[in-house]
Amino acid sequence: MKMFEIQPGEYARVRSLEAEGNIRRRLLDLGLVPGTLVQNIRRSPLGDPTLYAIRGAMIALRKEEAGLVNVDKEER
Amino acid sequence: MGLTNQSSGINVLRERFNVKSNLEQPVIALAGNPNTGKSTVFNALTGLNQHTGNWPGKTVLQAQGTFSYKGVEYRLVDLPGTYSLLANSAEEEVARDFIYFGNPDVTVVVGDATCLERNLNLVYQIMEITPKWIFCLNLMDEAKRKKVYINIEKLSEKLGIPVIPTVARKEEGLTDLKEAIAGMVRGELTTRPRLVRYDREIEEALDYLVPRLSSVIGERYNLRWLALKLLDGDQQIINHLQAQFSN
Amino acid sequence: MAMNIKDIYKGLDIPADIFRDKVVKSIYAHAEETAKDVIIRENKRVDWDKKLDDFLTSPLTGFPVMLLLLGIIFWLTIAGANVPSGILSDLFFGIEDKLSALVLNAGLPAWFHGLFIQGAYRTLAWVVSVMLPPMAIFFPLFTLLEDLGYLPRVAFNLDRVFKACGTHGKQVLTMCMGFGCNAAGVISCRIIDSPREKLIAVLTNNFVPCNGRFPTLIAIAMIFMGGALVLEKSTMLATIAVIGMILIGITATLLVSLFLSKTLLRGIPSTFTLEIPPFRKPQVGKVIVRSIFDRTIFVLFRAMTVAAPAGIIIWLAANVYVGNTSILAAAAAFLDPFARAIGLDGFILMAFILGLPANEIVLPILIMAYLSTGAMVELDSIEEMGNLFLNHGWTWLTALCTMLFSLLHYPCGTTLLTIAKETKSIKWTLTAFLLPTTVAVLVCFCVAQTVRILGLV
Structure with a gap:
């Protein structure tokens, strides 16, 4: 599934990135490397962007960017 | 090979960054993520002895200041707050270039x-x-409030670098920080950085590249990092080197 | 020693993308391991930070809280600025009387007294007593929110709207800076990485009223929106009017951004990543000291350096006669027909034109121009100012159009210079001047004509 499909409160692990070039660099720099655990903290009042917990930081990503990250849902 | 006299060479390079210092005035760079209280550390150290401008050729704010500790005056250069030095924004470029080419006597990472x-x-x-760097772990009070405890000694040991805990806005730990800076400038406080080991393939490529770069550039620069940048296809660094060492 | 750097690593063919992935992965693996080894976390029973975040950014409370906070800040600014403003103006005009006596007793010529006391000093006194109190209240309050870490949350709440207009959510942060000073707002656009979105943010920053324009908006709002009512209610109504203006400004920002990203600055929205920092307990004492020294004094000083020479020029224009009209009156008469069409009058439009160096001096210029003596008299109450305006034929429509024009017109000289420096382009600086001016003229024209056709005034 894509990262934006995780629902608020749910966890997932990064499988791969579908981005290239500069966007890929940015996502990697945020710590979105394969194996990273991410949590959807909440969605913005207007539904987008979404706030994720990534490696101890809170990072807001729009649907477009979160859609470039393939994840596997993880039960916790 | 261009620059023969090491120290004057460094000063020329520093002046290119608009950082003017005489040889007796050690240059300290302040790096760190945004929102870490980096500017609080900067203000607490320099007080009113500071001025701001732009990095040469860039619309990126540059702040410099001075502080004295035990009779020595230090020049503190506040680098732009960045999360990384890999993605290529103007801020990251400035921070990276100054640490590498400006060769500060000590880099403090907040x-x-x-x-x-x-x-x-x-x-x-x-x-x-x-x-030559020190890790200034700031916002220790916030961490305590959030019930996050950090084993400073162990962190220092794992990094091979001095770690100074601070609460900059309450001016806690700043004397320790200045003491560490002074010690490192005098060469009494040394580090043994525990670098990241990359995949075998990359480490092998580095082992291949470093001696070859050394034969052309000499030992003045950190060649392992340069090799990493070459492998990364960092066009800017390649151009820079090409310009400096081609003739 | 000729060499080619490329020759050195020619033999190695690790594709850059794969290389980068591996490097970052190794770094993060190390970071994760180190962090795990040195951090001990205790579970807290109640996570107050999360509760606060839920409150500030939830679908239900996110927007009401945002508006409420904005409302409280402006209400405190408007309600709190009145009294110190009066005290300051009493003080400064008391000093003026002494200065006048001193100058006249010393036998200095009348024109000297006119130029420096009635021109330069009075404008300065006006600017300081009108500007200082609201700034000294507004800046610390705003800095407190900034220190707490609230502003990135606003960006998070509003990003979708900005995305729909083809721009970056961080534009909200640059707009917040614009509340203080548009020049500062323009500089803060540096935080937006993509050149296209940065330029849009630069070109539209002006639609957020800066501290130089707040006193104008507040004063006019107090006179015409709440004038007939008792003081507490008039403060409330003035607050609502000012917030209404801000909302109009935000709407203009969004519409013009949308227009730009569909025409001059077409392109797809760039990547959006926004780090939301943890909340920090603001250091109230330090915030107050810092915001007063770094911001209030800075902005005030800038305004004062413009106000003094402007005062001299206005005094000259009002006191040099060609035939039997002053230059000032002649210029106003020339501008009048056009100004009337957009709901203003010749004097108001001229005040805006002469106020190009700094928005703070628009109202002082206007008052000076209206007064037949050619120099500002002592206006120690807002009612007197209201009477002055009413005597010159102001209606609520004049007030509304003046507020709209102030909100939407070209940026001040300092901001334009900053835009020129930041964009390094004459074309975009010119756009930054013409675009808002066109919007201001169009909006004021439509409002004025509609109201007149409907016979509401």
Whole structure:
């Protein structure tokens, strides 16, 4: 599934990135490397962007960017 | 080979960054993620002895100041707050170039104790550029409030670098920080950075590249980092080197 | 020693993308391991930070809280600025009387007294007593929110709207800076990485009223929106009017951004990543000291350096006669027909034109121009100012159009210079001047004509 499909409160692990070039660099720099655990903290009042917990930081990503990250849902 | 006299060479390079210092005035760079209280550390150290401008040729704010400790005056250069030195924004370029080419006597990395892991990304990247750095772990009070406890000694040991816990806005730990800076400038406080080991393939490529770069450039620069940048296809660094060493 | 750097690593063929992935992965693996080894986390029973975040950014409370906070800040600014403003103006005009006596007793010529006391000093006194109190209240309050870490949350709440207009959510942060000073707002656009979105943010920053324009908006709002009512209610109504203006400004920002990203600055929205920092307990004492020294004094000083020479020029224009009209009156008469069409009058439009160096001096210029003596008299109450305006034929429509024009017109000289420096382009600086001016003229024209056709005034 894509990262934006995780629902608020749910966890997932990064499988791969579908981005290239500069966007890929940015996502990697945020710590979105394969194996990273991410949590959807909440969605913005207007539904987008979404706030994720990534490696101890809170990072807001729009649907477009979160859609470039393939994840596997993880039960916790 | 261009620059023969090491120290005057460094000063020329520093002046290119608009950082003017005489040889007796050690240059200290302040790096770190945004929102770590980096500017609080900067203000607490320099007080009113500061001025701001732009980095040459860039619309990126540059702040410099001076502070004295035990009779020595230090020049403090505040680098732009960045999460990384890999993605190519103007801020990251400035921070990276100054640490590498400006060769500060000490680089202080300010980190946020409440989200250490996120800060370590930058820490490991800076460690790759220079061994002369100190980790200033700020916002220790916030961490305590959030019930996050950090084993400072163990962190220092794992990084091979002095780690100074601070609460900059309450001016706690700043004397320790100045003492560490002074010690490192005098050469009494040394580091043994525990660098990231990459995949075998990359380490092999580095082993291949470093001696070859050394034969052309000499030992003046950190060649392992340079080799990493070449492998990364960093066009800017390649052009820079080409310009400096081609004739 | 000729060499080619490329020759050195020619033999190695690790594709850059794969290389980068591996490097970053190793760094993060190290970071994760180190962090795990040195951090001990205790579970807290109640996570107050999360509760606060839920409150500030939830679908239900996110927007009401945002508006409420904005409302409280402006209400405190408007309600709190009145009294110190009066005290300051009493003080300064008391000093003026002494200065006048001193100058006249010393036998200095009348024109000297006119130029420096009635021109330069009075404008300065006006600017300081009108500007200082609201700034000294507004800046610390705003800095407190900034220190707490609230502003990135606003960006998070509003990003979708900005995305729909083809721009970056961080534009909200640059707009917040614009509340203080548009020049500062323009500089803060540096935080937006993509050149296209940065330029849009630069070109539209002006639609957020800066501290130089707040006193104008507040004063006019107090006179015409709440004038007939008792003081507490008039403060409330003035607050609502000012917030209404801000909302109009935000709407203009969004519409013009949308227009730009569909025409001059077409392109797809760039990547959006926004780090939301943890909340910090603001250091109230330090915030107050810092915001007063770094911001209030800075902005005030800038305004004062413009106000003094402007005062001299206005005094000259009002006191040099060609035939039997002053230059000032002649210029106003020339501008009048056009100004009337957009709901203003010749004097108001001229005040805006002469106020190009700094928005703070628009109202002082206007008052000076209206007064037949050619120099500002002592206006120690807002009612007197209201009477002055009413005597010159102001209606609520004049007030509304003046507020709209102030909100939407070209940026001040300092901001334009900053835009020129930041964009390094004459074309974009010119656009930054013409675009808002066109919007201001169009909006004021439509409002004025509609109201007149409907016979509401």
